[in-house]
Amino acid sequence: MNEFTILPAIDLQGGKCVRLQQGKADKATVYGDNPVAQAKSWEDQGASYLHVVDLDGAFEGRPMHTEVIKEICEALSIPVELGGGLRTESHVAEILDAGVQRAILGTKALETEGFTKGLIKEFGERIAIGIDAKNSLVQISGWVDTTKINAYEFGKQVSDMGAATIIYTDTSRDGMLSGVNGEAMATMCDAVSCDVIASGGVTSLDDVPTLKKLGRKNLTGVIVGKALYDGRVTLAELNQEAKA
Numbered sequence: 001m002n003e004f005t006i007l008p009a010i011d012l013q014g015g016k017c018v019r020l021q022q023g024k025a026d027k028a029t030v031y032g033d034n035p036v037a038q039a040k041s042w043e044d045q046g047a048s049y050l051h052v053v054d055l056d057g058a059f060e061g062r063p064m065h066t067e068v069i070k071e072i073c074e075a076l077s078i079p080v081e082l083g084g085g086l087r088t089e090s091h092v093a094e095i096l097d098a099g100v101q102r103a104i105l106g107t108k109a110l111e112t113e114g115f116t117k118g119l120i121k122e123f124g125e126r127i128a129i130g131i132d133a134k135n136s137l138v139q140i141s142g143w144v145d146t147t148k149i150n151a152y153e154f155g156k157q158v159s160d161m162g163a164a165t166i167i168y169t170d171t172s173r174d175g176m177l178s179g180v181n182g183e184a185m186a187t188m189c190d191a192v193s194c195d196v197i198a199s200g201g202v203t204s205l206d207d208v209p210t211l212k213k214l215g216r217k218n219l220t221g222v223i224v225g226k227a228l229y230d231g232r233v234t235l236a237e238l239n240q241e242a243k244a
Contacts, residue, residue, distance in 0.1 A: 008050060015068060016030050017031045057086070066094055069100060081167075092127070102126050104129070117161050137150065151188065182211060196220065197223060204227070
């Protein structure tokens with residue numbers, strides 16, 4: 001992704017499209033029970049890339065929505081990235097075989113350096129690293145546990161391993177409609193040589209210029225969820241700001 005890309009998000013829980021507040025499973029709002037139709041809708045509205053999270057997978061530690069994800073990939077002509085519950089090489093292979101373009105490693109990337117290196121070597125750009133942090137400290141296991149690991153230092157580690165993309169989420173802002181954390185995104189971009197996709201807090205059209213004005217060439221996109229589902233912004237409006 002060379003130009004700045006808006007990635008609408010679909011979060012899957014129990015086969016439905018939901019959004020959580022700060023990743024809390026008991027703070028879910030259901031937005032629809034047909035993820036494939038929702039994915040198609042985002043493509044029809046102008047999405048050039050789709051971000052999908054297997055929330056049940058994140059909490060269970062294994063893919064829980066592979067069949068639905070396969071249906072989504074088959075229904076779309078745009079690429080799909082997926083995170084949540086990818087803890088083994090077979091998990092990653094399973095969802096890549098289902099048609100996902102990019103698999104996002106989270107918890108496992110932090111726990112096992114050799115595992116991460118091996119997957120980057122095998123699958124190259126089809127592996128992204130999801131770094132979720134609160135107050136610059138990495139969170140794991142569906143944001144249930146906060147580590148003492150600095151997010152920017154971890155970002156540099158995985159960038160040095162050859163990761164092509166980092167998806168950096170400020171979990172304190174996710175689903176809270178409180179605006180993006182531009183300072184945190186700029187710090188991550190400066191720490192790494194790979195592409196960074198921002199996530200967490202997009203509330204209005206102003207958040208896109210806020211990110212673009214950071215002037216970081218490796219900040220290549222932003223994931224948007226709740227603001228789209230609540231109708232605070234439209235994908236067409238966000239795409240227009242991204243191209244401005």
